[in-house]
Amino acid sequence: MYFLKTQGTDKIPDYVQIRDDNFVLLAHFKTNNPENQIKKYGLEDYKQKIQELIESAPFGILYEI
Numbered sequence: 001m002y003f004l005k006t007q008g009t010d011k012i013p014d015y016v017q018i019r020d021d022n023f024v025l026l027a028h029f030k031t032n033n034p035e036n037q038i039k040k041y042g043l044e045d046y047k048q049k050i051q052e053l054i055e056s057a058p059f060g061i062l063y064e065i
Contacts, residue, residue: 003050005031007059016054018043 004017016034018027029037031054038047049065057063
């Protein structure tokens with residue numbers, strides 16, 4: 001599973017992409033309220049790692065989680 005944080009613009013917020021091992025998009029959500037989206041997409045097992053990456057990861061870098 002992969003994590004990618006994308007930077008928005010003045011009108012578009014920052015987003016997170018979660019992709020599986022085949023690079024199929026599993027989740028795409030805003031960085032400002034990840035708790036609800038993590039639960040919605042069934043990613044509770046990765047919750048802590050995703051939240052850490054949202055806070056610390058630079059934009060545009062792909063991380064394996």
